[in-house]
Amino acid sequence: MRRPTHMIGMLMVYAILLLTVVTTLLPLVWMITTSIKTPGEVFVYPPKWIPTEFAWSNYTTAWEMAPWNKYFFNTALYTASTVTGVLITSVASGYAFSKLEFKGRKTLFLAYIGTMMVPSQVTIIPVFIILSQMNWVDTYSGLIIPGLTSAFGCFLMRQFITGIPTELIESGLIEGGGHMRILASIVTPLLKPAVATLGIFTFMGTWNNFFWPLIVTNSDELRTVQVGLSSFQNQYGDGDWGAMMAAATMVSAPVLILFLVAQRYFIEGIAMTGIKG
């Protein structure tokens, strides 16, 4: 183990990894440091890594330049409704596909999972037309309702629920509980890690979703932070990099904080879809 060649090898491994880490994180560090630089220091060449004075004013400037409180409210509503809807429908359908016996269960499940491969560009135009026929374009209903179920969520929950012993459910049945009661009082409490994983994934996907809100909303009243950030960029981009980076940091912050707090669930969720998928 202590051979010199081994030492050199390990040093090289560390060197390569550290270099990759630095390259990966540099853009994010750059985003944050630029966001707290004074306009004078943003355009200093060579670039300054740590600002001589912290200018929080970029955040207030950015905040005043667009109706961010509306954007954040809309995104919070959109995200909270989607997470709630997806969790409920995924636990319910995952349970049915995993523990209940009905004709065509396997075929239906495979067909359902197969729909995950359908690109959103194929369905977005017809769905947009359906919504416009229902006068749902540029409304909260149109923004939220189509995303309340998820094939991925159903798949993930089924994987978790399959791991719950069937005996547990059968003993519940013998004690006289119906499947709905078993689902609520026996299965769901055992699903905490799964619910956390799916909840976090759905939160991230919805908070970060750009394509769908871009298509289905068009007034400032209904815009989400991602679409808001994009129009902010179109209006004020190229000039005020400090304010731009402040806005980008604000929009990234909730996902970033969630990641730092609940990193384990992110990693486990991805590992799980990758291996068992």
Added chain:
Amino acid sequence: MRKAASVSFPLFLIKRVRGGANMKKFKRIFGKDAAVAWMLIAPNVVWIAVFTLFAIFYSFYLSFTEVDLFANQFTLVGLDNYKQSFADPVFTKSIVNTTVFTIFTVAFSMSIAIVVAVLLNSKIKGRKLMRAAFFLPSILPVIAVAQVWIWIYEPSYGLLNFFLEKIGVGNPNHPFQWLVSPDTAMLSVIIFSIWKSFGYNMVIYLAALQGVPRSLYEAAEIDGANAVQKFFRITIPGLRPATFFILITSISGSFQTFGEIYALTNGGPMNQTNMIAYYIYQYAFEFFKIGRASAVSVLLFILLFAITIWQWNSYQKKED
């Protein structure tokens, strides 16, 4: 068929027989839990039926029509939308761009991911911290991080040109134009996408590496194999299922690249970074040519379907 069910199954029938003969018949035909099961899956079934299945058929229909959304008129025009698409040089260009983008992004993202995963899989200090760092770009909103990269690619004050000058690449009087120049725009978009995606793939590889048996490495060591040989003879074959999974999802994801293009280049300069998903968006929601856009989206659907089937077949063949 579960074994444990045989014990409780009769009990279960006795308890639930209240429904009478019709109920029994229903249960025999549709399965014993059919009623409650269908209730539980109803939302998912309805949603997928409307927003995916119906949508796909509707998409096919729309691709043969000319749509006037304001007048609510749908006129059948046969194959016109397809003919016009194939006659459009921008369409052909977007297909070529998408292919080039996909090949380079997926190849580099996966190669970096696999190498980093293998390196991280040894006894390394700060392993979890590094894993988190690599993963970070993939969870951040694309519009926000695209913004940062526009700033990094900025020709006169941007970080990238500064670094390149430091190591003696490039001429300060003629800085690289990155996103602005037709020659480097695609390269810039690809670098951005590799940066954003490799960490996600790396996490999948890292998890899959736990499933490659240690005994294989030990046997190889006894036979005197070096690190490179072990990597190519044991690690790469051992990671085949993960590679297959990543390949399918990455290719499909790459073909649907939209936010990156919208934020970084708007498809420009001179359509040099216009890709198929962005092209569909432009035709549907900027030019309001719903029929044209639908025709292209149908083509995208068929193309991705064919690629997936082809990958699946070649994967199965090699497994045997």
